[in-house]
Amino acid sequence: MATTYPRRIYTSFITNIVDIPSRLVALLCFLLLLLFPVTRPGTLLLYVLTYTNIIAIFAASWDLLVGRVGQISLGHALFFGIGAYTTALLYKFYALPLWATIPLAILSGASVAVLVGFPSLRVKGPYLALVSMAFPLILTGLIFYFREWTGGENGIWGLPRFFPIGFFTQMGFPYSEALYLQKIAEYYLTLLLLLASGILLYKIANSKIGITFISILDDEQASKSCGINTTKYKLMAFAITACFASLAGAVYAHIITSIGPASTLSVTLSFLPVIMTMFGGIGTIYGPIAATFIIQTLDLYILRKVVDVPLEWHPLIFIIIVVIIIIKWPRGIAKFVTDKFEDLQEARELEERGKHIWKREKKKSSISKG
Amino acid sequence: MILLALISIWLISLNPIDREYALAKINSVIVNGAVSGPLYALLALGFTLIYGVTGVVNMTHGTLYMLGAYMFFAFGPLGFFQLEILPAIVLAAIFVGIVGSIIYALTIHPIIEDELAVLVVTVGVALILQQLIIIGFDIAFKATYLAIPTITLAGLPLNVTFMGVKLASSSLLVCGVSVVLFTVVMIFISKAKIGRAMRAVAQDREAAMLMGINTTRLYMLTMAISASLAATAGIFIATSTTGTAEPSMWLRPLVISFAIVILGGLGSLKGTIVGAFIVGYAENAVIILTPAGSTLAGAVALAIMVLVLLIRPRGIFGKRIEME
Numbered sequence: 001m002a003t004t005y006p007r008r009i010y011t012s013f014i015t016n017i018v019d020i021p022s023r024l025v026a027l028l029c030f031l032l033l034l035l036f037p038v039t040r041p042g043t044l045l046l047y048v049l050t051y052t053n054i055i056a057i058f059a060a061s062w063d064l065l066v067g068r069v070g071q072i073s074l075g076h077a078l079f080f081g082i083g084a085y086t087t088a089l090l091y092k093f094y095a096l097p098l099w100a101t102i103p104l105a106i107l108s109g110a111s112v113a114v115l116v117g118f119p120s121l122r123v124k125g126p127y128l129a130l131v132s133m134a135f136p137l138i139l140t141g142l143i144f145y146f147r148e149w150t151g152g153e154n155g156i157w158g159l160p161r162f163f164p165i166g167f168f169t170q171m172g173f174p175y176s177e178a179l180y181l182q183k184i185a186e187y188y189l190t191l192l193l194l195l196a197s198g199i200l201l202y203k204i205a206n207s208k209i210g211i212t213f214i215s216i217l218d219d220e221q222a223s224k225s226c227g228i229n230t231t232k233y234k235l236m237a238f239a240i241t242a243c244f245a246s247l248a249g250a251v252y253a254h255i256i257t258s259i260g261p262a263s264t265l266s267v268t269l270s271f272l273p274v275i276m277t278m279f280g281g282i283g284t285i286y287g288p289i290a291a292t293f294i295i296q297t298l299d300l301y302i303l304r305k306v307v308d309v310p311l312e313w314h315p316l317i318f319i320i321i322v323v324i325i326i327i328k329w330p331r332g333i334a335k336f337v338t339d340k341f342e343d344l345q346e347a348r349e350l351e352e353r354g355k356h357i358w359k360r361e362k363k364k365s366s367i368s369k370g
Numbered sequence: 371m372i373l374l375a376l377i378s379i380w381l382i383s384l385n386p387i388d389r390e391y392a393l394a395k396i397n398s399v400i401v402n403g404a405v406s407g408p409l410y411a412l413l414a415l416g417f418t419l420i421y422g423v424t425g426v427v428n429m430t431h432g433t434l435y436m437l438g439a440y441m442f443f444a445f446g447p448l449g450f451f452q453l454e455i456l457p458a459i460v461l462a463a464i465f466v467g468i469v470g471s472i473i474y475a476l477t478i479h480p481i482i483e484d485e486l487a488v489l490v491v492t493v494g495v496a497l498i499l500q501q502l503i504i505i506g507f508d509i510a511f512k513a514t515y516l517a518i519p520t521i522t523l524a525g526l527p528l529n530v531t532f533m534g535v536k537l538a539s540s541s542l543l544v545c546g547v548s549v550v551l552f553t554v555v556m557i558f559i560s561k562a563k564i565g566r567a568m569r570a571v572a573q574d575r576e577a578a579m580l581m582g583i584n585t586t587r588l589y590m591l592t593m594a595i596s597a598s599l600a601a602t603a604g605i606f607i608a609t610s611t612t613g614t615a616e617p618s619m620w621l622r623p624l625v626i627s628f629a630i631v632i633l634g635g636l637g638s639l640k641g642t643i644v645g646a647f648i649v650g651y652a653e654n655a656v657i658i659l660t661p662a663g664s665t666l667a668g669a670v671a672l673a674i675m676v677l678v679l680l681i682r683p684r685g686i687f688g689k690r691i692e693m694e
Contacts, residue, residue: 072486119676122683126427126636129489130628131679134672137625141669145662267621271493278490312508316501323494327480330487 022338026286033191037184045301046183050255052296053190054248055272057197059280059288061244062273067283068205069237070217071120074133076273078116079242081136081265082109083249088156088259089149098160102250109246110239117238121231136265143261155260159253162189186255193251194289197244202285204240213237279322281332290334295322394534399658401535403651405545409607411646412548414627415555415639416599422637423568423592426478427485429492430470431600432624433499438466438601439608439615440503443518444510455521459605463598470597471590473499478593479586496620504617516615518608540610547606551599556639568592572637625668629675635685644686648674 017023037046062076086105090096096104116135123131143150150156163185168178204210212233215223224230253259263269273288280291299318303309309317329336377396381389417431441462445453453461477495481487504514521543522528530537559565570578571585579585603623608615630649634641649671656663656670678686 066486072489074489119680123679124683126421126485126489127632127679127683127685129427130632131676134625134629134676138669138672138676141666141672144665145669147665271490274490275494278487282486312501312505315497316505319494319497319501323477323491323498326487326491326494327477330481330484 030195037187043183044305046187048297048300050187050190052292053194054252055296056194056289056292058245058248059273059276059292060198060201060285061241063277063282063285063288064201064205065237065241067277068210068213068217069234071234071237072129074129074274075135075270076245077265077269078136078139079109079113079245080249080269081139082112083246084253084259084264087250087253088159091159092156098162098254105250106243106246109242113238113242114235117235120234133270136270140261140265153260155258157258159257161257162186162254190251198285198289201244205285275322278326279332281334284334287332287334395658397533398535399654401533402654405537405541406650406654407647408545408548409541410626410630410650411643412544412551412603413607413623414630414642414646415551416596417627418631418637418639418642419555419599420592420596423572424589427489429489430473430496430499431627432620433496434466434470434597434600435604435623436620437469437499437503438462438604439518440507441465442605443516443615446519448519455519462605463601466601467594467598471594474590474593500617500620514617517613518615520613521609538610544606544610626671629671632685633675633678635687638687641685641687
């Protein structure tokens with residue numbers, strides 16, 4: 001058996017990844033990102049990509065909640081902010097090390113998500129979207145009110161880094177080189193976290209739980225009558241996505257080393273995963289990740305460094321592109337690309353079913369409103 | 371009732387000086403709440419109209435409000451044409467109405483079937499519009515923070531004292547405008563031919579289409595009316611509160627108007643009035659009665675909204691326009 005084991009891994013690798021074109025593309029993209037620091041990019045580009053990795057985790061987690069369970073949330077920054085603030089406050093008051101605060105941040109994100117998920121059990125459709133938008137704003141108000149502890153609008157400064165600079169200088173690198181290596185190490189850390197979260201989210205979305213999620217998106221009443229405890233599964237969806245979103249927030253806090261309500265709880269941050277997911281393809285998990293890489297590098301690097309555009313024009317350009325894409329291809333660019341690659345009948349059928357579900361959802365909501 | 375009893379017991383238990391102080395505070399809450407109710411209702415009127423008729427959650431509302439204030443500056447005494455106040459208000463409202471219908475035709479109409487896509491696209495359009503305003507006014511006036519002209523009525527003093535509370539007369543003017551516009555919109559919806567068509571479309575779009583109503587044109591018209599209401603709200607509220615037009619002024623009106631509208635029930639005009647008064651009173655109570663309360667004001671409005679929704683998931687009046 002021992003001799004066949006590597007062979008089995010090899011065949012499963014071939015059949016599960018290389019034979020499916022879109023997964024091969026994903027693998028190649030990942031390898032490209034993995035080998036990217038070999039070209040010794042500038043610190044700005046490295047920073048942009050590190051930030052992009054974090055936002056990609058955040059966007060993918062939103063996609064699981066909305067694309068697979070149908071709970072439209074416009075306040076996803078709440079979980080990001082909870083993650084960031086938990087780790088920062090634990091460091092500030094108890095001086096706990098990184099490896100202890102980040103799991104605690106994830107835990108608190110998940111428990112807040114269960115609390116926040118309760119309104120979603122009663123509120124539906126556009127009501128839920130607008131209600132969820134309120135939560136980060138409420139938290140912002142509380143942060144401003146308890147400014148002795150949270151620092152108000154100035155936030156919390158001087159958080160520890162993942163790889164302290166001394167770690168590299170002890171290894172014999174000069175200081176400037178050590179600074180650069182620190183950035184590269186952070187880049188790899190976030191990239192691996194992105195890979196792990198992406199695979200985990202994709203696995204969850206396609207597991208038995210994920211199928212139950214889709215049944216809730218499809219028809220909640222029907223899945224209830226099939227004996228599915230939809231309350232439990234909806235709260236579970238909130239908790240799972242909040243885990244990943246607060247992980248992103250906690251990692252962000254330790255990469256940037258300073259957090260504030262403007263950077264972790266803003267409305268813009270809540271809208272970011274929405275834009276990414278609609279651009280990349282809703283319900284796909286890999287779509288928002290791809291979209292984040294396209295949009296973030298376009299916005300933060302290409303428009304700033306490669307093409308010299310005045311600063312006020314940046315949001316304008318990339319939002320116009322996103323709006324046009326949403327109107328042109330409502331199913332997102334990732335769907336468009338995979339359809340081009342894999343001319344599979346099954347995928348077509350699934351997509352048709354997906355469209356059907358969305359239409360039916362729309363019709364149902366308009367009937368119940370009238 | 372219990373709350374009132376508790377408050378009166380608390381008042382009796384205080385010594386006379388403290389009691390006078392507390393009574394003055396309570397007076398101030400009552401009067402300021404009564405003034406900010408109509409103001410918030412005016413803010414939410416356009417938002418509730420567009421949702422009630424078309425079912426579109428219009429996230430550009432805040433930006434249209436901001437555009438109204440900016441265009442008022444551009445048309446007004448300090449702007450390009452140096453018009454009088456009244457023509458400037460009318461022109462700004464009409465301009466924003468046209469912008470609103472263009473936005474509807476270009477971006478919302480192609481995807482109106484998909485609720486989520488509409489939400490996202492209107493967010494995108496809001497951000498685009500905001501950037502365009504900033505860029506445009508930066509080029510035209512070399513500034514994005516603009517002091518807009520004040521609107522005064524002849525014969526009205528600058529401040530009015532009512533029940534021992536000093537009020538700016540401009541905020542009373544806002545109340546008057548709000549009452550007038552609400553009455554006009556309600557009469558329009560219930561009596562006018564287009565208003566009846568709007569109710570028909572809100573009830574059942576396909577059936578209305580079969581009865582020969584041009585729904586696309588009607589939706590564009592509704593969007594235009596809603597946008598000009600947003601602009602009017604922007605002009606009057608900005609003059610009476612801060613007196614300036616600034617790039618960040620879109621978020622708070624948007625948040626407040628959706629809190630009000632959800633509180634009252636999406637798309638219900640009566641619900642909007644009730645929701646506006648609840649939010650107005652709650653905010654003033656928090657600002658006046660708690661220390662450093664102004665930081666909590668927005669959070670309180672939203673927390674009340676969440677609590678009300680837990681009890682009544684479709685708001686206080688969970689009906690759309692056609693049912694009223």
